[in-house]
Amino acid sequence: MDDKEILGRIHDLVGEEQRLRDRHQRTGLTEDEERDRLERLEVALDQCWDLLRQRRARQEFGENPDDAEVRSVAEVEGYRQ
Template sequence: MDDQEHDIIGGIDGLVAEERTLRDRGGRDPGLTAEEQKRLRTVEVRLDQCWDLLRQRRALSEFGEDPSQARVRPADEVEGYRG
């Protein structure tokens, strides 16, 4: 794992922790504020982008390409993927 991949994983860890905090808070009365709901959605999208970037880097590396060529894709592109 190179430094950039390590940084991406660290970012994912931080976003996952924030997502858990928001979801825990949202499960209690009175729930999330409008601002917190917006932040949760932003965190979810950013997580999807980070995971996509990590997958791109690993695929490029696996096939002998330069993983630094991977780029963060727009939210609407990443959110449009089907599992």
């Protein structure tokens, strides 16, 4: 996946997340499935942003950005903010 594809995926995920959050503000997330989906979206976004940062760092230091890999949920979610 190249940077453009990752950014496209981020855009799609953000759009879906926004629709769920809008629905939540209007009616509440009544379905466990919707809450679970929102959590999965947040994790997927974190992984995409992490992958994009890895690729850009590799490019900056003259390495192959295609060597960047999606990190595990545990690793990405364990970062300090």
